[in-house]
Amino acid sequence: MSEDIIALLKENVIQGRKTAEDEGIEDDLSGTPGVLELTQQALDQKIPTGRIISEGLTAGMEVVGEKFANKEYFIPDMLASAEAVGAAMDILKPYLEASQTQARGKFAIATVKGDIHDIGKNIVAILLKGAGFQVDDLGIDVPTEKIVEFVKEEKPDYLGLSALLTTTMLAMKEVIDALATHGVRDQVKVLIGGAAVSEDYAREIGADAYCVDGFDAIRVLESLRS
């Protein structure tokens, strides 16, 4: 029975079906349980959270990643799956804490002061959540002080900064400098992204990495962890 649920969970991640209302890719599957309902069922049956995550959610996301790489899937498909997994992780969170299974890390993300572009930032947030990170989205036009305060209080492992304008990218340096002034620069890895910035700029301002997109961010995060 638990095999079935886990297999179904994986299949529904691949289909990108968050709830029973969603249709799925090839056939209309609406009415049958989606990732959220199946995760709840798995918990009810006391299947260990570690298994739900690794054999259901993560295994499903791996297939989605392959399909995306093969151009069989497009970004909207990828995001639907990531969103479903992210929602499942929210239900699993209290159990994870109880069983001391760790999320892959805490990731805070913000569009810096003066900048209101957020499509890219939102995509990155969804993908990272889908990849198993606990994501805190601080929003757009976020003042430097607010970011620093968050890092001090909430101690995220990673801080993602987004800027699309050549004028606002300067605020990224401000954030990094302010983290240092408050003595918390070493406590968090800073990743930057957005159309205005580059690898060179990341180096110039002392960020830990520049990411072209959300997938790049996942790769970078893996390499930072190992």
Place this chain on the structure above:
Amino acid sequence: MPREGILIEKPYQRLSDGQIELIHKTSLEILENPGIICFNAEAAELFSNKGAQVKSIQTDGPPCWHLSIPAKLVNEALQSSPKTVVLGARKEENVLIMKGDEARVFFITGSEANIWLDVDFQTYVRKGDSSREVVLPEFLPRRGMLADLCESARVSEHLETLDGFIRNVNIQDKDITEDNKDVNKYFASLNNMTKHFMSGLTNPKRLDDVARMASIVVGGDEALKKNPLISFITCLIKSPLQMVDDTTDTFMAICRKGFPTVVSSSPQAGSSAPMKEDGILSQINAEVLAGITLGQIVNPGCPTIYGSVPVRARLDTLGDSYGAPETAQYNVDCAQLARFYKLPCYATAGVCDAKTPGQQSTVERLFSDILVTLSGPQYLHCAYGLLDCNSVFCLLQAVLDDAHFQMLKFFLKPAIVNNEEAEKTLKQIREVIETPQKLYIKHMRPMIRSGRISQSYPFEGNGDSDEVFHLAYERMKELAARPVEHIDRETTQKLYKEIPGLLPRLNVY
């Protein structure tokens, strides 16, 4: 005589009158419900005073209000919004007169590319046979600078098909700051060409200085009113349906000063707007109408331009896909919507996804250039020289684009068919048929001289190989070396005295 642009006699339209009415009606319904989320306190209050339903929204973030805008308010704005907008220029022959009910098109540069693409020609020798060599262009990206903007303006002055200039290079010199960026980009552009100049403002605090600059250049505030040398583009709307705080402030300040302003919205079908054609249209139309309504509340009769920059999402990155046929469809539709309101339209064409000049860039840009031009918007941002979704500017590409627009303009000349011509035709045919060779060649000669025959593609090589890039590059160099009419010495001195922040290196005297 102002610039003529090109009049489209029979504009191409995708939508029937009934469909346009339906989009209009849907947009009005959108403005009532769900309405607009407004992050600007003053705008919310102004809407409220005029009878819109305004409710404060409780969030953790910045303060914001929900606006439900009644159709009556929009209709009033559509009444008071000028149907003809004049965009001035330093030289009278470069003035643009845009009539909202006329399908006349002016071709304009656009955007604010961060990257400037230099071109360098290198000789490559064949491996194993050093006697065989080929010369190929190499495209080298770097950050755009003030000097590049000056060069772009100078060349633009001489590109015949180009009717106006939007700053196309984002100036990123070390000594350019948020504070001095506006005055320097306006001066660099105005000083290096005599066509109309439009830009966005980086820092609203410098609006007064920019306005003062234009006034000094044109010879006083009264002269500026008649001949507004400069105009603005503002993205006060963030799709879907949100009015942002800072740009809305800027927009209202510009409207109060009475400068022409584009109310531009740039939804992306698939992410920030529905992917369905009628969906993105209803939404962008609602967004632009909300902006125009605000402008007319702030200063009834101020010249606002219907600004549409709709684009389709790429499926692989959710970035913009300007090269997609749908993007051209949306722009054609918006031109039709603006004409329905009799408002001058700012539309977008020619933007490409390709990263360097070449086949992809040519196909993508020409495709939308032709189609959107045919729809007859007035002010067509047609991306001269822009590449990679407008993040890259290459002067060589701008020179290539000029040649494309020559062809397009030629094509759009009205057909000459009338009784007099019919007489001449009969005479010509009867005459030629009598000759032993039966050739019309001789009759071409007067036509060649009168401009009734299009010129051959200017970058066609003589030999077996293509020389397009090389020839266009030569032309680019030649145009860049041509003199331009700078602002005179005395006025320049006055500008340097009265406008703080102008960099000394822009002074040509």
